[in-house]
Amino acid sequence: AAENACRITLGQVNQMRPRLPLLKILQAAGAQGETFTLKEVMHYLGQYIMVRQLYDKRQQHMVYCGGDQLGELLGLESFSVKDPSPVYDMLKRNLTSAAM
Numbered sequence: 001a002a003e004n005a006c007r008i009t010l011g012q013v014n015q016m017r018p019r020l021p022l023l024k025i026l027q028a029a030g031a032q033g034e035t036f037t038l039k040e041v042m043h044y045l046g047q048y049i050m051v052r053q054l055y056d057k058r059q060q061h062m063v064y065c066g067g068d069q070l071g072e073l074l075g076l077e078s079f080s081v082k083d084p085s086p087v088y089d090m091l092k093r094n095l096t097s098a099a100m
């Protein structure tokens with residue numbers, strides 16, 4: 001009923017909980033905690049790629065993740081940052097809503 005409807009704030013509704021393999025990658029990039037917004041997940045994945053030097057120094061839109069945990073999660077040896085679809089597919093498999 002309306003009087004005991006649970007109240008969640010806007011901030012809570014977009015928190016996502018990564019599955020363990022993705023959480024470990026985010027933590028390797030400096031993430032704290034267990035729930036993140038999609039923006040935070042993308043930020044930490046970008047940091048991870050930078051820190052692990054997975055991008056090509058000359059063709060900086062190319063990411064070579066074969067042999068890295070990121071490549072395991074994506075199921076790819078490499079991808080271009082210009083085509084985010086494989087990353088979104090991986091996130092669909094590895095993020096669950098943390099609301100409530």
Ligand SMILES: C[C@@H](c1ccc(Cl)cc1)n1cnc(-c2ccccc2)c1-c1c(C(=O)NCCN2CCN(C3CCCCC3)CC2)[nH]c2cc(Cl)ccc12
Pocket residue numbers: 042043044045046047049050055060061081082083084085087088
């Ligand atoms: C638009 C955005 C993006 C975001 C999501 C997706 Cl699915 C594709 C693309 N993007 C554009 N280039 C990159 C990028 C390129 C090489 C190395 C690291 C990041 C990113 C990525 C960011 C990010 O948070 N980007 C902030 C600004 N970036 C500019 C590029 N900068 C580096 C480029 C290489 C040379 C050093 C600077 C780092 C900051 N997060 C990502 C996570 C993944 Cl799984 C893949 C790529 C990125």
